[in-house]
Amino acid sequence: MNIIFSLLTIAVLIVLAVLGAGTIKLDFLFGIIFPYAAVSVFIVGIISRVIKWAKSPVPFHIPTVAGQQKSLPWIKSSKLESPSSTPGVIGRMALEILLFRSLFRNTKSGLIDGQKLVYGSSKYLWLGAILFHWSLLVIFLRHFRLFMQPVPSFVLMLQNIDGFFQIGVPELYVTDILITAALLYLIYRRLADAKLRYISLASDYFPLFLILSIAATGILMRYFYRIDILKIKEFAVGLFSFHPSVPQGIGILFYIHLFLVCVLVSYFPFSKLLHMAGIFLTPTRNLANNSRMKRHVNPWNRPVRVHTYDEYEDEFRDKMEDSGLPVEKSNSLERN
């Protein structure tokens, strides 16, 4: 059901783009208003979500660790797996964000002879995820050749690396292959395993299909039904310098691509895709494991009225001494 719902949503979106931009010719809406609206929703939505997160307190010191805590000098501690300092935390976060270290630890359970339960390492999720995310980043940065004028040199360099194999013309980008393969695997992964299929929601399938559709339309426009890239660049630069003009005579494929990108971008702040920002604000990752060195005070604790033993003794010293109870500070010297 979930997967059918996601596929139907994508189909409706594509039909909307075809009808809106192709049949009714709402070029201004699809070419200018939607992109600006999507970018605004993206930026404002993510900032407000992050501020909302930042306002909520972290009541407990809850880093999850996978290594020896820093303790006595002669016990070797694990600086990245159980960081006790800020540089350690930065290193750990970098490993997590750039290399998906925790996914690398992914395990899978299975039964041997239908009886013995075993756990084994399962790296395919990590592989699919890292190929997908890095390809997406490279593809996003490559698009800067259309957004920016003059084209920055780092974009040209990235393109050259991506098209290193010089297969065909226009050169085949390796990331185009990788992102498609990775997305197909990530979809397959959810469908192949009954347990995973059971816990997969429409909001798990939808982004996968959405990004796959965007990649597919992009690939079609580059390798199969080429469009006049010059017009696209003029249009994109116009958008990104607040001098928008509606492109004329660009095929419907481009409008489908653009509309789906607008949907993806505006879907970001309201969905699981927000892990892009959330990864930085994960208390289980970004806290140092130093709870034995520094006291973590729950920010919503009320000030507690305490009555220390010193104060207690001050209050009752005379009575205690009279009844013969031992005291820390005696008044008896003064008495005698």
Add this chain to the structure above:
Amino acid sequence: MYDKGKIIIGLIIFAGFFTAPFWYNISNGKEALKKPELVLPTKEGQTECVEPVTFMRADHMVLLNDWRYLVVRKGERNYVSGTGKDFNMSLTNTCLNCHSNTAQFCDKCHTYVGVTPYCWDCHEKSITPGTGMVSQNSEIK
């Protein structure tokens, strides 16, 4: 808000990265909005390219790639266009015959959209078409 300093720095980096194209183009001012101005060839007797303009704009690279394949692998030299005209499949002798000034034609759009074709890794753009000789007044790079 907790960790105000770190959060605000992070958000500024986030917004800066995703709005970078706006800042970049605005800082380049009118340069960014300038469209490439092609100098079209003015060869006598030639009024059109091997195929229609709309096809050439979007698909010339495929045509050239096919030509290269047919010439280098198959040894075929004759190209029959959509209108039935015969052309010699040759970048240097056919294309450059009209579009002799690559800097004012090819490079204009290629630079604009950030494409770096590797035609000139092998081909010599300063050869006078049909002679195989390097033009005297051209600089060899």
